[in-house]
Amino acid sequence: MHILVIDDEASIRHLVKLQLELDGQTVETAADGATALALQETQTFDLIVLDLMLPDTTGFDLIPKLRKTTPDLPILMLTARDQMNDKIIGLQLGADDYMTKPFNGTELVLRVKNLLKRVKTVAPPMPVVTDPFLSVDPEERVIRLDGQPLPLTYREYALLALFLTHPKRVFERDELLEQVWGFDFSGQTRAVDIMVQRLRKKLGAQGERIKTIYGVGYKWVDA
Numbered sequence: 337m338h339i340l341v342i343d344d345e346a347s348i349r350h351l352v353k354l355q356l357e358l359d360g361q362t363v364e365t366a367a368d369g370a371t372a373l374a375l376q377e378t379q380t381f382d383l384i385v386l387d388l389m390l391p392d393t394t395g396f397d398l399i400p401k402l403r404k405t406t407p408d409l410p411i412l413m414l415t416a417r418d419q420m421n422d423k424i425i426g427l428q429l430g431a432d433d434y435m436t437k438p439f440n441g442t443e444l445v446l447r448v449k450n451l452l453k454r455v456k457t458v459a460p461p462m463p464v465v466t467d468p469f470l471s472v473d474p475e476e477r478v479i480r481l482d483g484q485p486l487p488l489t490y491r492e493y494a495l496l497a498l499f500l501t502h503p504k505r506v507f508e509r510d511e512l513l514e515q516v517w518g519f520d521f522s523g524q525t526r527a528v529d530i531m532v533q534r535l536r537k538k539l540g541a542q543g544e545r546i547k548t549i550y551g552v553g554y555k556w557v558d559a
Contacts, residue, residue, distance in 0.1 A: 337452050338380065341365045342372045342398070343387040343414065348437070352385055355441040356448065369393035373401060381409065383452055385444075386431070388415045388422060399429045408477060408490035410451045414439070427530045430489045454490070465500045468559055469542055472497055486538055491516055496535055499546065499556035508553040528553070 341352045349365040356363045366372035368391050388395035413431040415422045465472045471480045478485045494516045509525040536543030545557050
């Protein structure tokens with residue numbers, strides 16, 4: 337896999353690059369946002385490791401730019417501050433996972449491998465979706481609203497596809513975490529709420545069909 341590491345600290349870039357290359361990955365590095373975007377213009381990356389604090393921008397501002405041409409590009413964000421607000425904002429913007437500095441290099445490699453595995457895993461045949469407004473293309477991992485593709489991250493796609501293929505079924509938050517995020521997010525039910533908010537916004541009027549079951553979780557209802 338081809339990975340881009342964006343961090344202004346040379347020691348962090350060297351550590352992450354070394355750890356990932358020892359794991360067999362191909363790694364490019366950038367010390368700022370401008371360099372990262374320039375690299376992305378000429379190369380294709382399978383995953384981004386992104387520091388939130390950069391000299392010319394912030395990771396928050398960089399996420400939508402990195403995802404402009406590849407909406408489902410997995411992003412693992414790094415933050416030097418163990419503050420829940422940073423994590424929540426990053427997840428709201430579409431980051432797929434996060435780690436707080438200082439971090440364990442082995443854990444970072446495992447998280448990267450976990451993200452890559454979810455992206456590349458061949459999914460079983462998807463049940464037929466019969467919805468008057470939405471269609472699912474599992475081969476291209478695209479969901480279309482009124483014939484137009486939605487700009488979804490790969491986890492947003494997975495969550496919405498799960499709802500669409502199981503209409504009226506009530507999903508507990510922990511169940512959604514297990515099926516969409518994996519066990520490494522166990523207990524992080526706030527991540528589910530944030531992603532549901534993002535999906536509702538992207539779906540417009542159809543977003544109201546994701547119903548909150550208070551104290552339990554969510555379900556998708558027919559139009």
